[in-house]
Amino acid sequence: MAYLQSVVTRAGYFTSKKGRLPYLLLFPGMLWLFTFFVLPIINLAGTSTQTPVAGGETGQYVQTFRFANYIDAFNQARPQFARSFLYATLATLLALAISYPLAYAIAFRSGRFKNILLVLVVAPFFTSFLLRTVAWKQILGEQGFVVPALRSMHIIGQNTSLTASALAVVTGMTYNFLPFMTLPLYASLERIDPRTLEASNDLYANGITTFRKVTFPLSMPGVVAGTLLTFIPAAGDYVNAAILGNPNTTMIGNVIDSRFFNIVDYPTAAALSFMLMAAILILVTIYIRRSGTDELV
Amino acid sequence: MPKDEPIAPKTLDLIRAQMSRRGVIAGVGGLGVAGLLAACSTSSPKGATSGSPSGSPSAIADTGGTVRWANWTLYLDYDSKTKKYPTLEAFQKQSGIKVKYMEDVDDNNSFYGKVQGQLKLGQDIGYDIVTLTDWMATRWIRLGYTQTIDATGIPNKVNILDALNNVSFDPGRHQSLTWQSGFAGFGWNKQKIPGGIKTLDQLFAPANKGKIEVLSEMRDTMGIILQYQGVDISSNFTEAQFMNGIDFLTKKISDGFIRKVVGNSYKEDLVSGDAVAVIGWSGDFFQLNAQSNGKFDFALPESGGTLWSDNMMIPSTSHNRKNAEAVMNYYYEPAVAAQVAAYVNYICPVKGAQAEMEKINPALAKSPYIFPDATALSKAKVFRALTPAEETTFTTAFQKATGN
Numbered sequence: 001m002a003y004l005q006s007v008v009t010r011a012g013y014f015t016s017k018k019g020r021l022p023y024l025l026l027f028p029g030m031l032w033l034f035t036f037f038v039l040p041i042i043n044l045a046g047t048s049t050q051t052p053v054a055g056g057e058t059g060q061y062v063q064t065f066r067f068a069n070y071i072d073a074f075n076q077a078r079p080q081f082a083r084s085f086l087y088a089t090l091a092t093l094l095a096l097a098i099s100y101p102l103a104y105a106i107a108f109r110s111g112r113f114k115n116i117l118l119v120l121v122v123a124p125f126f127t128s129f130l131l132r133t134v135a136w137k138q139i140l141g142e143q144g145f146v147v148p149a150l151r152s153m154h155i156i157g158q159n160t161s162l163t164a165s166a167l168a169v170v171t172g173m174t175y176n177f178l179p180f181m182t183l184p185l186y187a188s189l190e191r192i193d194p195r196t197l198e199a200s201n202d203l204y205a206n207g208i209t210t211f212r213k214v215t216f217p218l219s220m221p222g223v224v225a226g227t228l229l230t231f232i233p234a235a236g237d238y239v240n241a242a243i244l245g246n247p248n249t250t251m252i253g254n255v256i257d258s259r260f261f262n263i264v265d266y267p268t269a270a271a272l273s274f275m276l277m278a279a280i281l282i283l284v285t286i287y288i289r290r291s292g293t294d295e296l297v
Numbered sequence: 298m299p300k301d302e303p304i305a306p307k308t309l310d311l312i313r314a315q316m317s318r319r320g321v322i323a324g325v326g327g328l329g330v331a332g333l334l335a336a337c338s339t340s341s342p343k344g345a346t347s348g349s350p351s352g353s354p355s356a357i358a359d360t361g362g363t364v365r366w367a368n369w370t371l372y373l374d375y376d377s378k379t380k381k382y383p384t385l386e387a388f389q390k391q392s393g394i395k396v397k398y399m400e401d402v403d404d405n406n407s408f409y410g411k412v413q414g415q416l417k418l419g420q421d422i423g424y425d426i427v428t429l430t431d432w433m434a435t436r437w438i439r440l441g442y443t444q445t446i447d448a449t450g451i452p453n454k455v456n457i458l459d460a461l462n463n464v465s466f467d468p469g470r471h472q473s474l475t476w477q478s479g480f481a482g483f484g485w486n487k488q489k490i491p492g493g494i495k496t497l498d499q500l501f502a503p504a505n506k507g508k509i510e511v512l513s514e515m516r517d518t519m520g521i522i523l524q525y526q527g528v529d530i531s532s533n534f535t536e537a538q539f540m541n542g543i544d545f546l547t548k549k550i551s552d553g554f555i556r557k558v559v560g561n562s563y564k565e566d567l568v569s570g571d572a573v574a575v576i577g578w579s580g581d582f583f584q585l586n587a588q589s590n591g592k593f594d595f596a597l598p599e600s601g602g603t604l605w606s607d608n609m610m611i612p613s614t615s616h617n618r619k620n621a622e623a624v625m626n627y628y629y630e631p632a633v634a635a636q637v638a639a640y641v642n643y644i645c646p647v648k649g650a651q652a653e654m655e656k657i658n659p660a661l662a663k664s665p666y667i668f669p670d671a672t673a674l675s676k677a678k679v680f681r682a683l684t685p686a687e688e689t690t691f692t693t694a695f696q697k698a699t700g701n
Contacts, residue, residue, distance in 0.1 A: 052689070055685075055686075056685065057436070057439075057440060057685050058436065058685045058688050058689060076697070080700075080701075137565075137571075138569065141569050141570075141571050142569055142570035142571050143569045143570060159507070161507065161508075161571065163571055164507075164556045164557055164571070246555075246556055246557055246700075247550045247555060247557070247558050247698075247699050247700035248550065248551070248553075248700060249700070250700035250701055254700070254701050255701050257701075258696045258701035259696075259701075261406055262692055262696055262701070263689060263692045263693050263696055264406070264689070264692075265689070265693065
């Protein structure tokens, strides 16, 4: 806000009479944020410290400011918390490994196919997220081509299946969040001035050195944005675990879902949601600080 | 292509099977999308509420008018050509009572979340008949959210199957009347398991390891496990007995026997071969076999399966009890019940409907899924009503055992 003000003042464009304009422009966004983010967050915070009414009906809770709810909730869902961050990290790294060469090829080597390739990256979004995830169930299932092929090559046993496993969950997440990784990477790779690469070449750097010293550092904003856009939703995701996982691969999102809708235990669900948000926020802050790109993002 | 070409019956069956009532639950409720909306309206209870609805049922006047009925999707005979419900049309013509039929229930919890605020305040919830599953019906009756049904208004009530008449949440059926029922039991792929499955030990045979799925509906899965352990689920079993069952389930999951704990999506997994044996619902196997030439089979466990129902109830806020009773009475006429059963394929709760079905579709009249015989019915029990405290403890334990 202060930053905006200083820009406005420096520009000298908005006189005192027009000083309200930036606020008016911000108003719709702020109203949206207030109604659909701030209010629910306050409500959620209130719910998280409630306790059941003694002898009350299922789903009846009363405010008692019991902060121990958080400790109880954490202790009950520790394995799922750990799994969420492990799977999200794996999916993010895999997505990075797949997306970087892809984004690089689109940015530097695709020529006149650039636009078509970009459309292809986004194309899966034309289908529902659920359908795409269910499709993986078939790809990795008994009737898909992957399992019979791997079996005939004796890479997996005759009775081993790939669905309902941690592998399937991570695969599904990697696939579903891939465009979120590819697009920011492409955007920052595409912006790299080819003259910097030429200069590197002129200074006798070989391809690998150029990539290490020039291309990659310049693409860092894309890497950071891409990993964040992948990691944050992946850590809170529960659809992949619900459809592609088994009872031993559930994530924190599944626990929150079950607490809210099956057990009707709103306080624990709210406490878990808050801890998930806090954990992600802390991790992301550390990550941005350490990657030294806080000005770039 | 001719414009008015009727859809082939086979195609219709397929469409129906794709979108069975339970299928809708799995699609919507299974991922909690619908429930999400419900939570918005229920997550901020205002302090300790005694939850007594204002106005006793008898005090509410019968002002007549349109009967508004909330039911699950694809749960009443429907003619896709005329876009009407034939039995309902006939009722309106014959009685002069108007019925507004709404497929507004797609999840017990989300439906309850939508109307509970008004119920508590005694304000009209917009329905004169609601159709909810046993355990949710239990909650409504316990909270006094239903009106007592006048037996003289429903002479056909005597047609209810004996097994459904004396349920623990409403002995003698004074607050509710069964709409449709179903069994939970064992289902399997006949090619993979030619010997069939009659006991829980056979379900968890080493050969089936990793290819077994059980229902995410606690009362069905636990009902079968508990009966295997010798517990009568319709009587007052203890928490310790329930937890024994949970231990059994936990062990099977950690040992990798159970592939998934799901709603009706086990059907897809059976068809694709990813699962070979399940704890599933009778109605689903009726549809599965219709599509796959009898590749699958269903049986109730020797130690006992479960019988669940969806129940019609008149909300305490309705001003239209008499007409609502007339609707219920109509659907307990055997001939009408048979017409409905021929469409929905779940257990028909009305005595005499089987004889009527002979006239409509003799093959369906022989179906054990729609008209189970006395031995089948005696092998299935209704899970007893739980207190709110038990409900929370048991559900929490079940959810935890299944990874949540």
